[in-house]
Structures are given as C-alpha cells and as structure tokens.
Amino acid sequence: MSAEHIKLPGLVDPHVHLREPGATHKENFETGTMAAIAGGFTTILDMPNNPEPTTSPQALQRKIVLAGNRIYCDVGFHLGATAEGVEYFEQVKDQVFGLKIYMNHTTGTLLMEDENELNRVFSRWPGVRPIIIHAEGKTLATAIMLSRLNNKKLHVAHVATEEDIKMVREAKEEGLPVSCEVTPHHLFLTETDVQTLGPFGIIKPSLKTEKDRRALWENLDLGVIDMIATDHAPHTKEEKLSENPPFGVPGLETALPLLLTAVAEGKLTLDQIVKLTSTNPRKIFGIGN
Ligand SMILES: [Zn+2]
Numbered sequence: 367m368s369a370e371h372i373k374l375p376g377l378v379d380p381h382v383h384l385r386e387p388g389a390t391h392k393e394n395f396e397t398g399t400m401a402a403i404a405g406g407f408t409t410i411l412d413m414p415n416n417p418e419p420t421t422s423p424q425a426l427q428r429k430i431v432l433a434g435n436r437i438y439c440d441v442g443f444h445l446g447a448t449a450e451g452v453e454y455f456e457q458v459k460d461q462v463f464g465l466k467i468y469m470n471h472t473t474g475t476l477l478m479e480d481e482n483e484l485n486r487v488f489s490r491w492p493g494v495r496p497i498i499i500h501a502e503g504k505t506l507a508t509a510i511m512l513s514r515l516n517n518k519k520l521h522v523a524h525v526a527t528e529e530d531i532k533m534v535r536e537a538k539e540e541g542l543p544v545s546c547e548v549t550p551h552h553l554f555l556t557e558t559d560v561q562t563l564g565p566f567g568i569i570k571p572s573l574k575t576e577k578d579r580r581a582l583w584e585n586l587d588l589g590v591i592d593m594i595a596t597d598h599a600p601h602t603k604e605e606k607l608s609e610n611p612p613f614g615v616p617g618l619e620t621a622l623p624l625l626l627t628a629v630a631e632g633k634l635t636l637d638q639i640v641k642l643t644s645t646n647p648r649k650i651f652g653i654g655n
Contacts, residue, residue: 375640376408378647379618380463381523381547381595386432388417393600399438405619408439409653411463414446415474421446423458442653444498446476449483452490459492463651464521469501469509472570473599473613481508488516495652496521496545502571506530510537513544521650522546524597526571528581535590545650547595548582550621565611583633592650594642596621
C-alpha cells in the first residue's frame with residue numbers, strides 16, 4: 367500500500383474493564399482513557415464487574431462521580447444484572463448503555479444461572495438499549511431463547527467459536543433483534559498461541575481452534591459480526607505471572623494497529639473497520655442519541 371493519509375472517525379469500544387473502583391493498582395479512569403485515546407478510541411463503555419459491582423443506582427453514581435474530570439475520552443457505563451437489581455431498571459435505564467448479564471463463569475461475582483431469575487431480568491429490562499451477555503455454548507442458546515420469548519435486544523459479547531457464531535447467524539436469519547461482537551485476540555490468536563503466551567494468553571472466553579478463528583473471519587465478511595470490541599481487561603504483570611493468573615488482556619492500544627495490518631494484508635477494508643468500530647456500535651448502543 368502506498369503511503370497515504372487515512373482519516374477515521376473516533377473509534378468506539380463498547381466492552382472495556384476500567385478497574386475503578388476497587389482495582390486501581392491495575393488501571394484507573396485516567397490511565398484507561400489515556401490508553402483509549404492513544405489507540406484511536408474516543409468513546410468507551412465500561413463493564414460492571416468491579417469488586418464493588420455496578421448493580422445499583424448508588425454504585426453507578428459512585429462511578430460517574432469518580433470518573434468526573436479525570437477522563438480523556440467519552441465514557442459510558444453498563445449496569446450489571448442481579449436478581450435483586452430488577453427494581454432499579456426503570457430508574458437507571460437512561461443512564462447506562464446496556465445491561466450486562468454474566469451467564470458463564472468469569473471475573474467477579476455477577477454470575478446468573480437460574481433460568482427463572484434470568485427470565486425475570488429479561489422481561490423487566492425496559493429494552494431500549496441491549497442486554498449484553500457473556501454466554502458460551504448452551505447458555506448462549508438459552509440467552510437467544512430468552513430474547514425471543516421476551517422480544518428484547520440481545521448483544522452477544524466476545525463470540526469466539528464456530529458453534530456460537532452459527533447460533534448468532536441463525537438468530538439473525540430468524541429476524542431476532544440480536545447483535546454480536548468479536549475481540550481482536552480471538553481474530554488473531556488461537557489456543558496454540560497459549561504455549562508461547564503462557565499466562566498472558568489466559569482469557570475468557572479462552573483462545574479457540576484455528577477452525578473457530580477462521581469461522582469468525584468468514585462471518586465478519588458475511589456481515590454477521592456487527593462490531594469489534596477489545597474486552598480490554600488489564601492486570602499487573604505480577605498477577606499474570608502468579609499461581610492463579612486472572613483472566614484478561616489489555617486491548618485498547620493494540621486493536622487498531624492489528625486491524626490496519628489486516629487492511630494492509632487485504633483481509634479487511636477500511637470501510638469495514640469504520641463500520642465495525644464506529645458506525646455499528648454507535649447505532650446498536652444508541653451512543654450520541
Ligand atoms: Zn469482558
């Protein structure tokens with residue numbers, strides 16, 4: 367490719383773990399939003415699974431106050447779903463960009479497994495903005511079923527396998543209000559990379575097979591995948607090198623260089639980057655509305 371100027375809109379990352387409050391030795395609102403700007407992101411949406419989870423109006427307010435004048439890009443928040451939290455939904459629905467439900471084990475204490483409780487959460491969410499789920503395999507099928515049953519917008523976080531992307535594709539073909547994202551690490555790495563990455567390759571969902579990775583690229587081309595989200599989840603080096611390395615890797619500063627490399631290699635177009643990292647996330651999460 368010849369040297370030319372590339373103009374991109376400010377990128378949007380709807381899946382970021384900023385670590386404040388409760389784990390500021392890993393990152394805080396200042397360092398996280400600086401990383402975002404350095405990586406080309408001007409809007410990020412912060413996940414709720416902090417040590418003090420964002421599951422109530424009080425916890426949400428605390429984050430808004432903490433972020434205050436310490437952020438370098440636009441920051442929005444997601445609410446974390448709990449069985450007890452449904453009573454707050456009406457009150458906070460206009461202050462958040464989505465409701466996150468953890469249906470598979472990951473970092474934090476927000477796991478929800480009881481199908482009746484899940485159905486209550488789906489039915490009570492006011493529904494202008496999407497329900498975001500961490501769900502893999504069988505639990506993804508349950509989430510799609512609950513979305514169909516309650517006619518609620520569903521956004522599937524970090525789809526990683528051929529099986530899961532097929533479920534999302536079929537849900538879309540059925541006409542359900544379903545969208546999804548993939549992470550750069552699932553697009554560019556596989557389980558064999560864990561051998562060289564060691565604990566730095568420990569993430570949720572885990573790195574998958576080459577066949578899974580290829581299925582993600584195919585569905586990117588088919589337009590089944592709506593956006594690329596980093597799932598930025600930094601830890602300290604000591605933590606990652608410990609006996610029990612926590613899940614997650616940072617992504618805000620590496621996503622765009624990886625995507626531009628893919629453009630240079632003819633695997634992606636600039637138009638796709640704009641759609642996947644700006645147009646679609648703005649539309650799906652109602653950013654700027
Ligand atoms: Zn995440």
